[in-house]
Amino acid sequence: MTAPQGRPVTDSGTSATGAPGGARGDTVAAVVRQWREVRPDLDTGPMEVIGRINRCAALLQQAEDAPLRRAGLSRPEFDLLGALRRTGHELTPGELARETFSSGAAVTKRLKQLTERGLVERRGDTRDRRVAHLRLTDAGRDLVDGLMPEQLAYETAVLSGLDGPGQAELAALLGELLGQLEGRLGALRA
């Protein structure tokens, strides 16, 4: 059942960058179209943003994992190793949890696996015996350093559907939104 489209939307215009012909119709657009047909009273504006973010994230993660899987790493594990690599110094489990936006329990589990695999080393704090300090082993560091370029190259390929300026603009807009979300979402718990 095809819908008579071309209906001008009330607000939040859908076309901002004079749609370059062709790439018409991602799945989110189709969903939005369905909603408008069944519930024309709804303002579907937010769906076009949030739905697409979620869908992009799902697809990207699926694709993103491909190079990592070759190294036997999951994305969360790689994030953890990456946090150790990019900060350049030791981190405690708690800091790692904050750095990777995951729960302490999850970090504990990952650390167990990664230490068993010899990618990460643990050292107890001498002053405060509750805390541990984690650092990459040489093997861990080599793994991350070898994987990073491969990973970034793959991501570049995945994003190549969008031209350079498009990517920059997308990054800027997402950064703006993200800044607002991170700043205010803690307070927005209705």
Added chain:
Amino acid sequence: MTAPQGRPVTDSGTSATGAPGGARGDTVAAVVRQWREVRPDLDTGPMEVIGRINRCAALLQQAEDAPLRRAGLSRPEFDLLGALRRTGHELTPGELARETFSSGAAVTKRLKQLTERGLVERRGDTRDRRVAHLRLTDAGRDLVDGLMPEQLAYETAVLSGLDGPGQAELAALLGELLGQLEGRLGALRA
């Protein structure tokens, strides 16, 4: 095939004035900064897009769920009900799986719960006894119809950090990217 030309993203729009507490500088920007310090040879361009998409998705989902939780629904469950509502007709489990981008097994489990709660009804196909047809009960339909505006209003509030044109532009760019990803990711399995 890689053109390692310096990407002009630099500090990406958000001029980090460093004021903590204010909405300056999202966390992804900080991560990128760290990477550039430790590995200046890497092209961190993709991270600014993909990292932000992932982080936005994580934050949005956490926030998004708030109104749904009041109704005792998870996001995937709501998506399933929404698919039934917006298509306007019965769907088979397989169609629901495709429509909500989840596995058949997951759909089976959700359907079990939702039928038990009386939100969804099952009807066996008379021609082909393998397939089932699912539809919303009156209660299910009322629930979705009541929840949708609330949910959209909440999403509108969550996105309000970005002005109208910004949202439209973001939606357009994401749509372009998503169209490419959906069209090509099936084929991109390296």
Added chain:
DNA sequence: AACAGGTATTTTACTCGTAAAACATGTACG
């Protein structure tokens, strides 16, 4: 008619993340 093979759905076994409790230690204050 019977069988090979395909399709729709469910079941099974397992992994992973989480919330909450448990544990181990530090700190402040009477």
Added chain:
DNA sequence: CGTACATGTTTTACGAGTAAAATACCTGTT
């Protein structure tokens, strides 16, 4: 000092998703 509370980390119990096997059914071929 010692007790109460705070903090860092791990353990436990459990819920949810997945891949692959199992189940049930259809369809075309001989």
